[in-house]
Amino acid sequence: MQLKCAIIDDDSLFTQVLEHYLSSVDMIHLDGIYHDPTEALNKINFKEIDFLFLDMEMPGMSGISFLTSLTVVPPVVVVSGKKTYGVDAFEYNALDYLHKPISNERFLKSVNKIKTFFEKTKAPETSIQQNIFIKHEGVHIRLAVNDINIIRANDNDVTLVANGKSYKTHLRLKDIYEMLPQSEFMQVHRSFIVQLSKIDKVDGEVIEINNRTIPVSRTYLNELYERLRIK
Amino acid sequence: MNIKELKSYLNCDDAFLISLMQKFIDEVAEITTIIKTAASNEDWKTVKTQAHKMLSSVRIFEMQEIIAVLEKLEIDADAAKNPDAIKKGVEQLLSLAAQTIYDITNSLGEIKAVK
Secondary structure, three states: OOEEEEEEOOOHHHHHHHHHHHOOOOOEEEEEEEOOHHHHHHHOOOOOOOEEEEEOOOOOOOHHHHHHOOOOOOOEEEEEOOHHHHHHHHHOOOOEEEEOOOOHHHHHHHHHHHHHHHHHHOHHHHHHOOEEEEEEOOEEEEEEHHHEEEEEEOOOOEEEEEOOEEEEEOOOHHHHHHHOOOOOEEEEEOOEEEEHHHOOEEEOOEEEEOOEEEEOOHHHHHHHHHHOOOO | OOHHHHHHHHOOOHHHHHHHHHHHHHHHHHHHHHHHHHHHOOOHHHHHHHHHHHHHHHHHOOOHHHHHHHHHHHHHHHHOOOHHHHHHHHHHHHHHHHHHHHHHHHHHHHHHHHO
């Protein structure tokens, strides 16, 4: 298992220590260090990052403000010089809470927690459900689950949108939903299923994926907001 | 500061510790200059954010005296209610920071000499 992470912390001495610690962990690849949270918001591709090390107190934007500005919140290891942020860490389902300064021994315990979390959530889906087969124009074709953005039910068939292409199949919406990892996909309307990590915008009862607008039924609205951690 | 304990705490070699200490010296010098200017302009917000930033660094090196001064300074500057207390805190900080830079520079010299 390979994980990608980013560090967001204005404290350059601490990030140097964390970078040093991470260099000895083969399983985790450090994708970037950001001392400015606004820069991190603009530059990080959150669809490709597995988790973040996030400082709670940064000038200009707190760690909490940072998280609330994200559409899809990745798992976070909360980092702070103050013990009072433990409650916030709990609220955001943080993978771990690290109180600065952090010894290498404490860091390695955190790595174990991260590893355990991703072994439970990530590994089974990526190893077993990387692809699905659908019958399109008479032929069974393989689609990578990660490429599927939207699934739409039409009158007589279902359209899957993957990598900008549309594939029609005679499977029912319900059947396709059962083939997909439920943790990644959600039905948002009687005619639509979407991959949550592909959502670019949420505006009331409408979501946007790759410039396509999709309605959200009121039935699914609360669940959608909860799963996207929108407050 | 015990170099051996610090290396064990960070699980690092001399080269990493030297780079960290050098960065620390530069950072302390830079932050104290900013705090000094901010205090003279009664810009308590900057005093608070810089004190917070410096706290993280000094905690790595377990410098208890300067940690206590910075913790109080951060609280006082955040409250922004007692300029005299803040200015006194800044004076204490400047004095301790100079001593800190001196101590770390000496430790740095010791490591390099052994190396």
